[in-house]
Amino acid sequence: MYDRILVRYLQTTGRSALMLGPRQVGKSTLLSSIGPDLSLNLANPRTFRDYAKHPERLQRELEAAPPTMKTVFLDEVQRVPALLDAVQVCLDDQPGRFRFLLSGSSARKLRRGQANLLPGRVHVHHLHPLLAAELGQDFELDRVLAHGTLPGIYSERDSATRAADLRSYTDTYLREEIQAEALVRNIGGFARLLDLMAASSGRILNVQALCRDAGLGYETTRRYIDVLEDTLVMFRVPAWSGSSRASLVRHAKIFLFDIGVRNALLRRPLDAPLPDERGVLLEHLIACELYRRLGTLWPEAALYHYRTRHGAEVDFVLEVGREVWGIEVKASRQVSRRMLSGLSSLKDRCDRVARRIVVFLGERPQRLDGVDVLPLEDFLLQLPT
Template identity: 40%
Template sequence: MDLLDEARCQRLKTTTTNLLAGRATLRTLFPLVPAELGGDFDLDRVLRFGSVPVVWQAGDPRAALDAYVQLYVREEIRAEALVRNLPAFLRFLPVAALFHGQAINVAGLARDAATARTTVEGYVGILQDTLLATLLPAFEPRLRVRERRHPKLYWVDPGVVRAAKRQLGPVGAEERGALLEGWIFTVLRAHNEASELYEEIAYWAPLQARQTEVDFLLRRGREYLALEIKAQPRFSTAQLSGLRAVTDLPRVARRVLVYLGEQRLRTEDGIEVWPLRSLLDALAGGRLWP
């Protein structure tokens, strides 16, 4: 498979149709996840270059990522005439990459990209339609409109977002947290595609506690599972504020903090502290929910 075909495979939604049932099933192709990489999985490499197959297999991943992004612009954007002003879209891409893992304020994004707000709204839609990025909504309990917040923007692959912002050197400490968080979001989505891991996913950030968040709140049936991600090798109780506050919600079946240490712990109030490998094993074995 050449670079063009491989790149297309990463951004296409494939549809399979059951003619007898008269139903169509939509499937999304994701970058390679640890269960597929097996012994080749290397977190540092994934956070730096991502795991798009054509990049993972390349002898020069930096060159492959550059080509991947250029190919996206040339084949997906220019050839399909998705935007009227290509230079404006090219200005938008690295700015949008800087918002990876952040609640997206379209007005601020438009200002930083020197582009009209309505145009930027369309550009964000293009990133979603071409599967380069996803908006993660804030959890909104019913009848509590005051808790509405902006969605967070997550690019589908660490290498792709770093290529978009033209930063492919060693991963800096300031970007490691967002890269790990975004990558785990993609891994969750990939496993959900295969095994219906959850029915809804959001982040939790109540207005009455502005510094309190939980990265991922999964819903299955009437139960919730809260996941907090920390790109740190040491665990501290100071990292638990969001998971402790989320108990205000009913039916939170499990609260898990995932970190880059080695020890698996459980706090007195029932919060589980998992090394990253424990999360990956739970996902691969279908044991995320209690």
């Protein structure tokens, strides 16, 4: 089991918490490690039936609980959203009596069930696949670029088994469960859209092109994309607006939540990353490392991309408080001045640019025309944990 950074945050606060994240990122393992006094797994068919039929049962049980029962863990709470009302009653009527740890893999189901998300009563956290910092000495770049960092898959030592597990995950979870989540009628169209989203991962979202290629209507395509985002399978990196949007591309980039899932959906060989995709995959890795820190680990940061209508672009723009950081990703061992044009454009447009960074695969840091040229490992070490 890998040590998760979020455990430290949960252990240092007594607040109740709602942990959201895709399947198999380790939510149950993480929350169980805190040592709850009562655990209810709503993925268990019998437990689900009991509490779905009588959600008020939880409140009655907690009213009769002994004083030693303090921490209550509800796993996959989106399956019975009505339980959140019982949680609110307990938190309001007996402040400090219980601490609730809640996990869920679908914000869509919670919203669709008009769930009480307990504003002001619980802290909401997002758990993602493993960060490089959580892998520690187990971090292997080629392995990450091929198989991603879902904990159960990455911890498997046999590469062939890892690949088989990854394909099984994409087929049974993404293609079947997400399909069911979407109430899909056009199964073929949804399957094509899922593959197209994987192929578009790291690119600017073009809904019209996806409609055409998937053979779907515009509203259907938008709804399916919303489902993928609500189930935390994909995320958007919006366009940075700056001081004037007149000459900037305004559409978001999209990324799947895990590199290995992207590769499996596209039927890529999973023994090693394809050489001609190394740049795309490295950019995807940096996108995930930055995005996974937003919120709990880096609350003052917001993530964007930068692209002008004249072709200048920067892979990522971080707003950290009042500062702006421009980050370019290069899958090469050398960096030249001609690679800095996008960062120069960003600096010319915004006087708040405090750092310009190129992440590359060289061995030692460099300084080039005011730009920090950082090896991948050095860059990752500078990110908050």
